[in-house]
Amino acid sequence: MSNTLKFKVKYRVPTYIIYQALTDENLITAYTHSKCKYPKKENESFSFYDDGISGEIKTLEENKKIVQTWKFNNWNDSAELKYTIKEKEGNECAIFVELKNIPNRDKFNKIIELDNIK
Numbered sequence: 001m002s003n004t005l006k007f008k009v010k011y012r013v014p015t016y017i018i019y020q021a022l023t024d025e026n027l028i029t030a031y032t033h034s035k036c037k038y039p040k041k042e043n044e045s046f047s048f049y050d051d052g053i054s055g056e057i058k059t060l061e062e063n064k065k066i067v068q069t070w071k072f073n074n075w076n077d078s079a080e081l082k083y084t085i086k087e088k089e090g091n092e093c094a095i096f097v098e099l100k101n102i103p104n105r106d107k108f109n110k111i112i113e114l115d116n117i118k
Contacts, residue, residue, distance in 0.1 A: 003100075003102040003104065003112070003114055004098065004099065004100040004101075004102065005097075005098070005099045005100075005102060005114050006096075006097065006098045006099075007096075007097050008094055008095065008096050008097070009094070009095050009097070010088070010092065010093070010094045010095075011092065011093055011094075011095070012090075012091070012092050013091070013092070013093065014087070014091050014092075014093060015063040015064070015085045015086070015087050015093045016062075016063045018085050018093055018095055019062060019063045019064075019066075019085060022066055022083060023038060023040050023060065023066065024038070024040070025037065025038040025039075025040070028048060032048055032049060034048070034049045034050050034052075035049075035050045036048045036049070038057075039057070040057075040060065041057065041060075042057055042058065042059060042060055043056065043057065043058070044056065044057050045057075046068070051073060052072065052073050053070065053071070053072055053073070054070075054071060054073065055068045055069040055070040055071060055078060055081070056068065056069045056078075058080075063085060064084070064085055065082070065083065065084050065085065066081075066082070066083040067080065067081070067082045067083075068080070068081045068082075069081075070099065072106070074106045074107055074108060075103055075106050075107065075112070076103060076106070076107045077101075077103045078101075079099050079100060079101045079102045079103070080098075080099070080100050080101050081097070081098070081099050082096075082097075082098045082099075082100075083095055083096070083097055084096040084098075102114070
């Protein structure tokens with residue numbers, strides 16, 4: 001059995017700022033303070049935190065939606081991560097985050113706690 005994590009965050013910036021922050025390799029490297037690879041192309045692999053997190057980009061809809069497979073390096077299986085970005089009035093936006101099919105255990109057979117992912 002797998003788990004799902006869902007939440008919503010509102011930002012006082014236009015949608016393109018959030019999309020850029022989630023897809024621009026240089027920005028990701030800057031705010032994570034670590035090496036990352038993000039080719040910004042569908043069906044390409046990405047990695048963050050010196051390969052601590054990796055996956056594949058499935059869907060990129062500019063300023064609207066990002067779908068990826070996603071996993072920590074100690075997970076056997078990947079989860080599906082979907083960001084949906086909605087424009088709000090007054091140059092604001094909301095981002096809906098859904099991480100589903102989170103494995104119950106990592107490759108060391110330790111239980112994956114959802115609170116640790118948040």
